[in-house]
Amino acid sequence: MSILLHGSAPAYGARAALRISRDAVYRAVWRWHFYAGLLCLPFLISLSATGALYLFKDEINGSLFAYRTQVVPQAVPALGPDRLIFNAVQAVPDAAPLSYSDPATPDSSAVVTLASGVRRILVYLDPYTGDVLDRVARDAEFMNVVRGLHSLAYLGAYANAVIEVVAGFAVILVVTGAYLWWPRGRGGVVSVRGTPRHRVWWRDLHAVTGLVAGAGLLFLALTGLPWSIWWGQQLRTWSNAAGLGQPAALWSNRPVSTVPLRERLSEPGWTLQDAPVPRSGAAPAAGTIGIDEAAAILVRLGMPRGYELALPVGADGVYAASVYPHDVTRQRVIALDQYTGAPLLDVHFADLGPVGRAIQYGIGIHKGEHWGRANQLAMLAFCLATILLAVTAGTMWWKRRPAGGLGVPPWPRDRRVALTVTALVAVLGALFPLTGLAILAMLGLDLAAQRVRKRPRA
Incomplete structure (x- = not known):
């Protein structure tokens, strides 16, 4: 024992x-x-x-704010963006136009963003009649408030x-x-x-x-x-420098400004936030092509509906457009010479580096946009x-x-x-x-x- x-x-x-x-x-x-x-x-x-x-951004905008985001589809063609921007400026006479957002669907309203000093004003319009449906400060728009609270921007x-x-x-x-x-x-x-x-x-x-x-x-x-202030910026800088984010070849040997795309477009996508805005060539006697022609060129280039089109700023400014649909693979950024309409930049999702694509996919799933209702509910x-x-x-x-x-x-x-x-x-x-x-x-x-x-x- x-x-x-x-x-x-x-x-x-x-x-x-x-x-x-x-x-x-x-x-x-x-x-x-x-x-x-x-x-x-x-x-x-x-x-x-x-x-x-x-x-549920789309669902909330389409229900609580349907009076300004939804319209009755009509058989007549929609008005051009030039006419809609004119009507928006008439509603806010002391403001200058910055961008035009194309209706994503036949029953969606068009949105014109105006600048009044440092304030940004969203004007919602019926694309068929040109009637102003509503106007609201961009910082007071409900989903922008939610986004600001989410990021602690306030x-x-x-x-x-x-x-x-x-x-x-x-x-x-x-x-x-x-x-x-x-x-x-x-x-x-x-x-x-x-x-x-x-x-x-x-x-x-x-x-x-x-x-x-x-x-x-x-x-x-x-x-x-x-999207964070330090880690996210370092990741973007590193991936771009390594050729894994922005397609740097698209900017080589082209005149570019010192203005990043994020200052001209509200949604250029994470990877292209810091990409420089290209510059238009010398101004010809005929002047600019106009926003209606710029929109028509985007359609001919196959730009998906629902894009945002920023107006040129200055003599060397460009028509800059981006679209950020729920289908991540259809994201696209285009910049047009304001005088000739020639594409100075045309970035498809497939043009991004592997890190850039992975981040864009992750963000899309994070926001519940990639796999429809199943993604939202998950x-x-x-x-x-x-x-x-x-x-x-x-x-x-x-x-x-x-x-x-x-x-x-x-x-x-x-x-x-x-x-x-x-x-x-x-x-x-x-x-x-x-x-x-x-x-x-x-x-x-x-x-x-x-x-x-x-x-x-x-």
Whole structure:
């Protein structure tokens, strides 16, 4: 018997040590999961709510705002853009025309964008009669407001950096959450125990929702990052320099301006945001071709309906047009010489580099545009699940927090485990530098708080 006891003692000790080690890792991961959630939750709720609304942009515009976005199709030909722009300017006499948006369908209105000082005004017109249906400041248009809230644009130019930090922490949330969820011989993995009165019910609901929605949250975070202020810009710059984004050959040996396409067109696509606007040649005695002829040339070139056509600015300006349909592969950008009508730039989706195409695909799916209703509903489900994750996390924390305390999960006593897990989290942060800086700031605050707690009281 003594031999058996002596033989089993090392195995028992090894199992106990392994269990203690796993518990230490779990506590360290849980602490970082808590930190990431503490920072992300309010923003994830806001991003998910506004994103869910934007998924149904067309449906909302076609119902709540049908009085200005929908018209009755008629047998007579639609008026040319020149006449519609004239009518729009008559409705806002102190404004100058900037662009014309072609009706995407026979029952859609045309939209003319006007500039009145720094203000931008959208004028909706019936393309068959030329009647003005409505006019609204671009910043006050409902979906532009939703988009501004989604990107935090109303909080200033650098508020978008917060979105980048949150997206990075969302990746950390998913990775650490997957580890915390991983089955360890306990319940609540794919089922919910107890009742809403118990914390375990909220914990299990959070875990099961995370199991279903984790991949969606990770996808939304990664496909939203290309629009971020630093990471997204660096990705675009790198991919363009490597020939994987903009088709640089299309700009070689051509006169271009210093104005990027994003300043002339509202939707040039992510890849072409920074592409320079070409310049028209010398002005002939005959003058410009006019916007009606520019629109006719676009039709002859096979431009899909629903395009935006920006008017030339200055003697060397061009007619710049872009279309951003739900079918990502039909995206296109064209620039015409304002005097000859010759295409100075004609970029199809297939002309983009592999990184540019992948990003455009990701953005299209992110916005629920690529696979019709199925895409919309899938993204809506992920948005709602993310809100549920945030609510269950907040409730779970509230039920476990001590009176008068924050309820931060304690670090494990084994410092090596804490340092190892923190180093792994830092590696994830290094992929997203702004998130990495936030991690360093949180570590600094954590260390400072620990020192304050350890000081002897007088």
